[in-house]
Amino acid sequence: MPIGEAVIEIEDLSFSYGAEPVLEKISLAVQRGDFLGVIGPNGGGKTTLLKLVLGLLPAPPGCVRLFGQPLEMFKERARVGYVRQRALSLEQRFPATVEEIVSLGRVPRLSRWRPWGSADTRAVRAALRAVEIEELRERSIWELSGGQQQRAWLARVLAQEPELLLLDEPTTAVDPRAEAEFYGLLEKLNREQGLTVVLVSHDLETIARQVTKIACLNKRLLYYGVPEECSHPILEELYAGKRVLHHGHGWASSPSPSQGEGTG
Amino acid sequence: MFEIFDYEFMRLAFIGGTVVAILAPTIGIFLVPRRYALIGDGLGHIAFGGIGLALFLKFEPTATALAISILAALGIERLRATGRLSGDVAIALFLSGGLAIGLILARLAKRSTDQLWTYLFGSILTLKAEDLLWMIPLALGVLATVFLWRRELLYSTLDEETARASGVAVSGINLLFVLLTAITIVLSMTIVGLLLISALIVLPVAAALQRARSVRQAYLLALLVSLISVYLGLIGSYYLDTPPGPTIVLSALGLFGGMSVIAGRP
Numbered sequence A: 001m002p003i004g005e006a007v008i009e010i011e012d013l014s015f016s017y018g019a020e021p022v023l024e025k026i027s028l029a030v031q032r033g034d035f036l037g038v039i040g041p042n043g044g045g046k047t048t049l050l051k052l053v054l055g056l057l058p059a060p061p062g063c064v065r066l067f068g069q070p071l072e073m074f075k076e077r078a079r080v081g082y083v084r085q086r087a088l089s090l091e092q093r094f095p096a097t098v099e100e101i102v103s104l105g106r107v108p109r110l111s112r113w114r115p116w117g118s119a120d121t122r123a124v125r126a127a128l129r130a131v132e133i134e135e136l137r138e139r140s141i142w143e144l145s146g147g148q149q150q151r152a153w154l155a156r157v158l159a160q161e162p163e164l165l166l167l168d169e170p171t172t173a174v175d176p177r178a179e180a181e182f183y184g185l186l187e188k189l190n191r192e193q194g195l196t197v198v199l200v201s202h203d204l205e206t207i208a209r210q211v212t213k214i215a216c217l218n219k220r221l222l223y224y225g226v227p228e229e230c231s232h233p234i235l236e237e238l239y240a241g242k243r244v245l246h247h248g249h250g251w252a253s254s255p256s257p258s259q260g261e262g263t264g
Numbered sequence B: 001m002f003e004i005f006d007y008e009f010m011r012l013a014f015i016g017g018t019v020v021a022i023l024a025p026t027i028g029i030f031l032v033p034r035r036y037a038l039i040g041d042g043l044g045h046i047a048f049g050g051i052g053l054a055l056f057l058k059f060e061p062t063a064t065a066l067a068i069s070i071l072a073a074l075g076i077e078r079l080r081a082t083g084r085l086s087g088d089v090a091i092a093l094f095l096s097g098g099l100a101i102g103l104i105l106a107r108l109a110k111r112s113t114d115q116l117w118t119y120l121f122g123s124i125l126t127l128k129a130e131d132l133l134w135m136i137p138l139a140l141g142v143l144a145t146v147f148l149w150r151r152e153l154l155y156s157t158l159d160e161e162t163a164r165a166s167g168v169a170v171s172g173i174n175l176l177f178v179l180l181t182a183i184t185i186v187l188s189m190t191i192v193g194l195l196l197i198s199a200l201i202v203l204p205v206a207a208a209l210q211r212a213r214s215v216r217q218a219y220l221l222a223l224l225v226s227l228i229s230v231y232l233g234l235i236g237s238y239y240l241d242t243p244p245g246p247t248i249v250l251s252a253l254g255l256f257g258g259m260s261v262i263a264g265r266p
């Protein structure tokens, strides 16, 4: 392994779906144990950036490294966990229990030569325990509240035992209290288990307390550093007077006046 | 009432029916949430085109249908994966194309319409013991494959993007799945005929989804509905002197309707 502890290295990454560039010359590095918050307006390219890192979209060769290896060569995808935006689009309300959903998280760890075993059952139990929904495991996923469902998706990805966790606006359709609890949970996993976390969120305010680093993304990377130094002018430029659709929370203008906790 | 088992053809029909009744929901449970029901229909019609081709070239019809629909399945999955198959139109092309080719080639081969009828509407009552000799191993192969890959199939079905991101070989799984679907369709064609295949694959699962609260429950319930439909249909067709394929499908429809009514109640 070259370059010690870097988990994600992005260098000069540009991307477009069509003619119009969506990301331009992004460079950043995420170290092991970091808790990175990615913020930006709708259409700023946050989801696109995650998908590039995950290999769901084709990144230009040589721009992205995971765990020190070029993305093109990286095969140990099970080390990377992903909770996607609007995770709840299970087709046609297909019935499944929480335990069945969470068990899917083990699939990347299985193979024809390593079928389901007691270690997998233990990992599923541990994941359910970590997000405190053990007692819901027999329940149908459709009978849960938004916050409980969100925990189920987190449990599924935790069952995978990833070293790096990428979450794309995971608190969609969750009330502010459940959201705060959820972020607290992430912070705990980050601090106690050393899990590297990249969290996409709609604004700084909700995640400033948990994250150790912040990336402001609107096509270009406008800021990358500790949240305390992410100043008001940067946020002004980031949102450039745009209104931001807070998924699941209706419309609100950004940046919100109370954000930015001064310089620490 | 069990005098119907005195007839060899009825015993064979029940065995063949059981094989397909188990197979159809095993594929259907993944097919329905993927919204592949039409792909099933498309493959059925292509298989029919294969039958026409076989009659024209004097090949073995079922084997030819199997080969053609497997090839078509691989083609369809490729188109779907590259996003060039935008559902409706492409499927409609396959549907009508397969049927038209089958009918024209069969006519050119100067075959009677009776023989085509058996492929369109099934021929469970003319099943021979030799037929079961290839049907059963093939069905067991499909069942075993689904069993071995059930977790991967489920993950790719419910959340393809996340499965792919975490390293599940989704493309391979999807390919495997259309292959298994093609085999299941050709096997079912001999029982209910190509025009009613998707009913047999979709209806029991659709019925089960209304009541089930877990994946396991949904599958077992669909299996039950499927078996009951086939048995009810066979017995019904014997006593009412109706064609078995449509009677089986009507039984499934009846069970589906009944379960919707029950599910509708608090």
Ligand SMILES: Nc1ncnc2c1ncn2[C@@H]1O[C@H](COP(=O)(O)OP(=O)(O)OP(=O)(O)O)[C@@H](O)[C@H]1O
Binding pocket: A017, A018, A022, A040, A041, A042, A043, A044, A045, A046, A047, A048, A049, A085
């Ligand atoms: N599959 C696609 N094809 C073409 N353009 C796309 C596609 N997905 C996203 N885009 C475009 O790329 C840009 C960035 O989209 P992206 O989803 O990455 O934004 P985002 O920051 O995640 O936004 P949001 O906060 O709304 O989730 C947008 O202009 C969007 O319209």
Ligand SMILES: [Mg+2]
Binding pocket: A046, A047, A048, A085, A168
């Ligand atoms: Mg997004």
